[in-house]
Amino acid sequence: MTxxxxxxxxxxxxxNDELAAGLRAxxxxxxxxxxxxxxxxxxxxxAFLEITLRELKARxxxxxxxxxxxxxxxxxxxxxxxGAPVRQINTHxxxxxxxxxxxxxxxxxxxxxxxxxxxLFIENVGNLVCPSSYxxxxxxxxxxLSVTEGxxxxxxxxxxxxxxxxxxxxxxxxxxxxxxxxxLALHNINEIRPGIRIFETSAKSGAGMEEWLAYLARERANxxx
Amino acid sequence: MHELSIVASIVDxxxxxxxxxxxxxxxxxxxxxGALASVIEDSLQFCYGIATDGTPLAGSKLVVEILPVVMHCxxxxxxxxxxGLQSFxxxxxxxPCSDLRQGRELEIEAIEIDEVEEAV
Numbered sequence: 001m002t003x004x005x006x007x008x009x010x011x012x013x014x015x016n017d018e019l020a021a022g023l024r025a026x027x028x029x030x031x032x033x034x035x036x037x038x039x040x041x042x043x044x045x046x047a048f049l050e051i052t053l054r055e056l057k058a059r060x061x062x063x064x065x066x067x068x069x070x071x072x073x074x075x076x077x078x079x080x081x082x083g084a085p086v087r088q089i090n091t092h093x094x095x096x097x098x099x100x101x102x103x104x105x106x107x108x109x110x111x112x113x114x115x116x117x118x119x120l121f122i123e124n125v126g127n128l129v130c131p132s133s134y135x136x137x138x139x140x141x142x143x144x145l146s147v148t149e150g151x152x153x154x155x156x157x158x159x160x161x162x163x164x165x166x167x168x169x170x171x172x173x174x175x176x177x178x179x180x181x182x183x184l185a186l187h188n189i190n191e192i193r194p195g196i197r198i199f200e201t202s203a204k205s206g207a208g209m210e211e212w213l214a215y216l217a218r219e220r221a222n223x224x225x
Numbered sequence: 226m227h228e229l230s231i232v233a234s235i236v237d238x239x240x241x242x243x244x245x246x247x248x249x250x251x252x253x254x255x256x257x258x259g260a261l262a263s264v265i266e267d268s269l270q271f272c273y274g275i276a277t278d279g280t281p282l283a284g285s286k287l288v289v290e291i292l293p294v295v296m297h298c299x300x301x302x303x304x305x306x307x308x309g310l311q312s313f314x315x316x317x318x319x320x321p322c323s324d325l326r327q328g329r330e331l332e333i334e335a336i337e338i339d340e341v342e343e344a345v
Binding site: 002004006011129 | 335
C-alpha cells in the first residue's frame with residue numbers, strides 16, 4: 001500500500017461558474033441588462049418587481065422576468081399582470097437558482113429571445129445564504145432588505161451583501177411604525193459593502209422608484225456604450 | 226443549506242479523479258473554503274458522511290481549511306486580512322475596502338489516496 005497525494009485545485013462550483021460565464025457572454029452579446037434579485041422571503045421582491053416591470057414597460061423598454069420559488073406559480077402570475085413575459089422556475093426544494101436552471105428556462109421560452117430584450121430580471125428563491133454562491137451570469141446583483149427585517153440584516157448575512165452591486169431597502173412607508181433606524185441601516189450596509197448604491201423604496205407609495213429606474217437606464221446605457 | 230449539493234459535487238469530482246488510480250482508496254479530501262463562501266463546515270461534515278456512503282469516498286476524512294478574507298487596501302497599498310465579517314475596513318488605517326482578494330474560494334485542493342501495490 002502506498003499513499004499518494006493528488007493535487008486537484010478544482011473549484012467545487014466550477015460547472016456552475018462555466019455555465020454562468022457562457023450566460024454572461026450571451027447577455028452581453030444581446031445587449032440585455034440582467035439583474036439577480038436576492039432577499040429573504042417576504043422582503044417584497046415581487047411587489048418591487050411588479051412596479052419595476054410596469055414602469056419600464058410604460059417607458060417603452062422591453063422587459064421580461066424569470067422567477068424562482070420552491071413551489072407554486074403565484075409570483076409569475078402576479079408579475080404577468082404587468083404584461084411582460086414571465087416564466088416561473090420551480091426548484092422543488094432547492095434553496096437557490098443556479099446557472100443551469102436559468103439556461104434551461106431561457107431555452108424554448110416562447111416569444112422571448114435575449115436579443116429582443118432590454119432588461120431581464122431574475123427573482124431568486126427567498127434566501128439570504130445560498131444564492132450568494134451561485135453566479136447566474138447577471139450584470140447586477142441586487143440585495144433587498146425591508147424595514148421590517150431589522151437594521152442588522154447586512155451584518156448577519158455579510159456574504160450576500162458583500163457580493164451585491166446594489167442594495168434596495170423596501171417598505172420604506174413602514175419605517176415609522178417599525179421604528180426603523182435609517183442611518184444605522186445605511187451604515188451597516190456600507191460597513192459590509194463600502195460605497196454600494198442604495199435605494200430606499202416603497203412599492204406602495206412609489207417612493208424611490210424614479211431613482212431606481214434612472215439607475216437601470218444609466219447602467220444599461222453604460223454597458224452597451 | 227446547500228451543503229448537500231456541494232458535497233454531491235465533491236463526490237462527483239473526486240470519483241472522476243480516482244478513476245485514474247484503479248483499486249485506490251480515498252483516505253482524505255482537502256478543501257479550501259473562503260470565509261465568504263457561505264458554507265458551514267459542520268454542515269459539510271454532516272452531509273459528507275451521508276453523501277459518500279457507497280462511493281469511492283466512503284470512510285474518508287474531510288479536511289476543511291478556512292481562508293480569511295483578504296482585501297486590498299488602496300491607501301496602505303497592501304493586501305490586508307480582515308479579522309471578521311462585520312466590517313470591510315482596513316484593520317491598519319480604517320478606510321473602507323471593496324477590492325476583495327481572498328475569501329470566496331470553494332475548491333478541492335487535493336486528495337490523499339492509498340494505492341494498491343501492483344503485483345510483481
